[in-house]
Amino acid sequence: MTMLLAVRDLTTTFETADGVARAVDGVSFDLAEGETLALVGESGSGKTVTALSILRLIPEPAGRIAPGSRIEFAGRDLLSLSPRELREVRGAEIAMIFQEPMTSLNPVLTVGTQIAETVLAHEAASKREARERALDMLRLVGIADAESRLKSYPHELSGGMRQRVMIAIALVCRPRILIADEPTTALDVTIQAQILDLLTDLKRRLGMAMILITHNLGIAAGIADRVAVMYGGRIVEVAPTVDLYREPAHPYTDGLLRAAPRLDGPDRPTPSIPGSVPPATDWPSGCRFHPRCQYAWERCQSEPPLLEAGPARTARCWLVDEPARRKP
Amino acid sequence: MVRYVMGRLAQGVVVVFVVVTLTFILIHAAPGDPLTSLANEPNVRPEVVEQMRRNLGLDRPLHVQYVRYLGRMLRGDLGVSLTQHRSVAAAIRDAIPNTILLALAALLIDFGIGVSAGAFQGAHPRSRRDRTLTAVTITLYSIPVFWLGMVLLFLFGEQLYWFPVAGVTDPVTYPFRSGLGKVADRLHHLVLPALTLGLAGAGYTARQQRAAMIEAIGQDFVRTARAKGLRERLVVGRHALRNALLPTIALAGLAFPALLSGTVLVETVFSWPGLGRLAADAIGRRDYPIVTGAALVAAVLVVLGNLAADVATRIADPRTKPAS
């Protein structure tokens, strides 16, 4: 398996009124050709900032990717590309869709224009050809009456259709990686199911790799090959999906899984994790989860590295070293 | 769209009606009546004033006066000037094309400078050039327009002789010029007053445009445009600026009253025979029908200006059209 994308020691900081926020702090992961990796975490875990950092979409100068970070895509370091080279990657090689289809589309341009301009930016196509491509894409993402929808403005579409248009924009140049940042969070559950089905289907047909960012463990379970769990700006556990859900290695993953509401669960509230995610300006020392962890002991005052926790899986927890402590 | 324009026109008529009513109330709420100052003149006999009061209907009960007033307004009869021997309508008819010309030219300069400066600043917020431009726009926003006019007049008119210092045309040579030459002469006279009025407005426009641009650039769809790999020129020019122009177009309607206020002062400085100067001269002579007439006409101009801005916004913003 060849690695398409390799993120190494990615650190992204923001200047805030309360000091420097280390939103992403030393994150490393790989993405293989054709693979779907889910980045799972709660708000403030750094998952969206990670995604934005890959395409260098962090709003500067408040946000900044720290020196020493590396993002290698097909052998090139994205962080050292010139603006022009970066543009050639964005939208053509790596594309992105966002959480809010309402605000992520330009309200004063037609759907057709917004899809076609991606083609025009990357390929030597005529306007007419670009329009044809846009039309094909609208059909591909399952929009009925595509011909007339080309001339529609975003406000004339429903939330689900807008997200389909976003997907059409992202995929029109056949990127090798699609980054989907909470693509269904703003949608109703029946529409969410449609969009997830569409993404799975398109991924298979177009043979691309995908990074799916979600806070919903259910969505990750249904779509990902591997799952990386983030907490406090760090990846705390990476594992193949089935293994992770069957036997979470990190107490945070375990807690999240237990807290997730289930249709087939008991008819009383699920166990919760005490406390809340600390602000990114003030991470706890040592293991970032230890103030909320039921197993925490002295060793957790120093931060564990990502430890080998089984075949193809790692976890940032000393319990991997001392499994006996897991018993209450 | 036709329906929309008709609807907005109807609203405009309501506004004008309220303006007419308000001016009536103002005239009658002020201490004394329009002839008080005349009556105070030592060489005017009281009988004459009484006779004028009767002629003007000022001795009638208020509601009768109001109905008659409304009726006159409806017929376009704005009364007779107390100092010029002609109707207010005739005086305004002569003045208004000059004011419209001046206002439109100033609007062009105002938005031309304001939008480009503001858009540039918004695209590079907190840069050195942004700070410099901010200092300039705050100053422009704070300059008394008549003083700016005096300074420009002094520099470019009286010292450098680049531009004429007064009027709309050259009183000596104009009648002998060719068609194109006449246009050139008018434009030559227009430059300084329009520049004065336009510069004063550009400060405010630039500040608005800067804020709108910063807001637009922070929107999610600009991030989408970047993620697509568009050139920065397209990201800023097509995606951000297009959206940032919408509030500015709407602002043009609001800028109109300020612009007309400015004409009163600028026309006085440059002896520009427009509506504003007419009103300013009339107030010195206590010629109240001219002043109220000019105010009413100015209000109508504002209503029409607002309508134009609304229609422009509607054309520019697809969201205002009903979904198909």
Add this chain to the structure above:
Amino acid sequence: MSRLRLGITLVSLLAIVAIIAPLIAPYDPTVQLDLATLRNAAPSFAHPLGTDLYSRDLLSRLLYGARISLLIGLLAVAISVSVGTSVGLVAGFSGGVIDIVLMRIVDAGLAIPKIFILLVVLALWEDVTVAVLIGILGFTGWFGVSRIARAEVLSAREREYVAAARALGAGPIRLIARHILPNIAAPIIVAATLGVGQVILVEAGLSYLGVGVPPPQPSWGNIIRDGQDLIRTAPWISTTAGLAIVLTVVAFSILGDGVRELLDPRER
């Protein structure tokens, strides 16, 4: 934050100058010192800014002018902000016919360009004193504020915390006083700060037209008017007064921007 500090500093300096004008002004601003020898005198040691056509000391007039300009600006804005906020609150809160009627009046008030309204009112007024001028500027200047206040009330009304308070049983007075007013204050305070500068500009314009502050009282607009015809021979007369106005309005603009930054969390 630095912008706020700069604004406060400038406005305080102006305010101090205005307050202590009688102490620092070398002459009485209205006294014609010597019509024979001191007309349009150039700046000198005795008269740092020279004298005007009537041999009055220009520096003294400028200092006293600050007093009058600031007084008019602050008091007129105080009037228009109180009237405008009240009208906006009433319109936004009651809705229905009251709202419609009030807003049509506001539309009309905004449709007549400000100087034209003032000219209509002043045309009918005998003896315009400074107090009358303040009243007229204040009572014709509230239309814009009431629009802002109403819009803020309408948006505050849609906020969930207002719904929450209503569900708790809070009456209209409590809703306005505790939940709506504190949350709409920011844009009104900003508008008021910027408004002071604008009123000073309008007053200068009226005085320039000869219908503002009655002579011989000094006002910056009057000084410019006096200096207009002397711009070739005694340019310092209108120049100094013009710069004084610019400086003052700039100070209030900077202060307004600073206040906006302070009060608007998005700007932080």
Add this chain to the structure above:
Amino acid sequence: MSDPTLLRVENLVKHFSVDRGMFRRPATLRAVDGVSIAVGRGETVGLVGESGSGKSTLGRCIVRLIEPDSGRIIFDGIDVLGLRGRALRAFRRRIQIVFQDPYGSLNPRMRIGPAVREPIEIHRLAPRAAADERVAQLLQEVGLDPSYARRYPHELSGGQRQRVGIARALAAEPELLVLDEPVSALDVSVQAQVLHLLRSLQERRGLTYLFIAHDLAVVRQMAARVVVMYLGKIVEEAPARAIYTDPRHPYTSSLLSAVPRPDPTAPGRRIVLTGDPPSPVTRPSGCVFHPRCPHPLKDDRCRTEVPALRKVGGSQTACHYAAEMDGIGV
């Protein structure tokens, strides 16, 4: 003994008129279109639906933040819609609402203490001197340190703010709480904390809950009975057990099957509804669900005839073919 039913909503209708410009007749948005529900004392009824279903409008009608057009709301024998003035204010104390967005529902310029004290002041529930003591108790009851009284909402985390929202509602000493998506804005780990809190408060204070949510999995943890709404109408109402194991309405089944499961080995058989929910302005004829309905027996009757709620199995269901639903359940 008092009536076991605390709240009864009968045939409630709320239409909004949607402005479509000056010369077009405003459209009618039927947010709530003839809804009847009953909530027993101490019970939790879950009200489920997607956006546009009318569930929030219904909740707001019940606390009288929105005036319904017709229908009746009977609370503890009182006709709520007839209340005015003082009586209305007294009634407001007895039903409180907790909103979805714990940030938006707290006044950003009011400290936590005064916010929680406000209902006590309005309804004079404690002498002035004792009010602060009461606030401290309430904060403790919802799991917050009393020192939080001096903080502003923006200094709190989402979960803490929602606790404040609950404390504030409790300060009025209500009998019924309308919980309008109380945990959907919260992170999963915190969601569970708030649900636990709500559960324990209910047990301690004998509260009655109307729990409005879009997430069936969350509702399952709270409600004994579930009402499913679609486009302003109730399509199914049943005890929780029946809804989750034997749904009778095709919309309920598709809703259930659309919920993503945190289990990669779960059988991936899902009913994915096609199309978008129609807008409540242009509602379909007959059964409002028919354009998206996956039911194999869907026919002309569904397109023309409005199905009434009727008892099928353990449910009240508004579907002509509810009896033939076997095999579509989860």
